[in-house]
Amino acid sequence: MKGKFDIDVVADSTITKRRVQRATMPDYAKMKKPDVKLVILGDMNVGKTSLLHRYTERKFKDTISTVGGAFFLKQWGPYNISIWDTAGREQFHGLGSLYCRGAAAVILTYDVTNWQSLAELEDRFLSLTDTANSDCIFAIVGNKADLTDPRALVEEEGEEEKEVVPQLSSSPTGPPKFRKQVLREDAMAFYSRILRYKLLDEATSLPAESMCFETSAKTGYNVDLLFETLFNMVLPSILKKESQSCSPTVDLEECREVKRTKAGCCT
Numbered sequence: 001m002k003g004k005f006d007i008d009v010v011a012d013s014t015i016t017k018r019r020v021q022r023a024t025m026p027d028y029a030k031m032k033k034p035d036v037k038l039v040i041l042g043d044m045n046v047g048k049t050s051l052l053h054r055y056t057e058r059k060f061k062d063t064i065s066t067v068g069g070a071f072f073l074k075q076w077g078p079y080n081i082s083i084w085d086t087a088g089r090e091q092f093h094g095l096g097s098l099y100c101r102g103a104a105a106v107i108l109t110y111d112v113t114n115w116q117s118l119a120e121l122e123d124r125f126l127s128l129t130d131t132a133n134s135d136c137i138f139a140i141v142g143n144k145a146d147l148t149d150p151r152a153l154v155e156e157e158g159e160e161e162k163e164v165v166p167q168l169s170s171s172p173t174g175p176p177k178f179r180k181q182v183l184r185e186d187a188m189a190f191y192s193r194i195l196r197y198k199l200l201d202e203a204t205s206l207p208a209e210s211m212c213f214e215t216s217a218k219t220g221y222n223v224d225l226l227f228e229t230l231f232n233m234v235l236p237s238i239l240k241k242e243s244q245s246c247s248p249t250v251d252l253e254e255c256r257e258v259k260r261t262k263a264g265c266c267t
Helices: 017-023 027-031 048-057 090-100 115-131 184-197 223-245 252-266
Strands: 005-012 036-042 069-076 079-086 105-111 137-143 212-214
Touching (some): 036 048, 036 090, 036 223, 048 137, 079 090, 090 115, 115 184, 137 184, 137 223, 184 212
Antiparallel strands (some): 005 069
């Protein structure tokens, strides 16, 4: 995947628009608006920002809590995808619905060693997605898998040189450091409740098996798989948006009105 996906923009939403454009935004990004939006939601300290840094910068680093929100502009082939990283603190909770407005995909993130972080997704964050698109895609992501799953302990170096490693493909390399409080089955059950909350038919919706991930921002385990799976899934939303904005239909009445106006101006 080397050379195919490059990070374009990193901007804190608390910075003014003028300052962002002058300080961080490259010329081609100025000329083209994002084609689609992804939003990451979750309680504080589950690793939302670290996941983005691992994917965009190919490394793990300690981060401070996000204030308000921040966005990354990612070029995926010919398309621009904005990824919004939101704050998990209670005082910024009200901003979540604003960031989710018009989102094509939402990543609901929890900590696999903390059951409460999964409960918070349902209690506090799910309702924020009411402003997302009606066909919004939901991914349930359990981060910090390296603390409980020996398969996630090996750091994935040179990820851009390799194909994405599927889930459950590695062999154990050591005992887990922490007890896993949220099982994959718990995440899948939560996904089913999301479908019911959204009044979606489970039989025709994306299956829970393909929308529940366990990742490690520290080692890179399944991080590429997560983002690139979602990028491929939102492509139909981009194409639908393009077809609606470039409709070949011509309004004949409007054309006649334009001709009458021009004729009136010439007399």
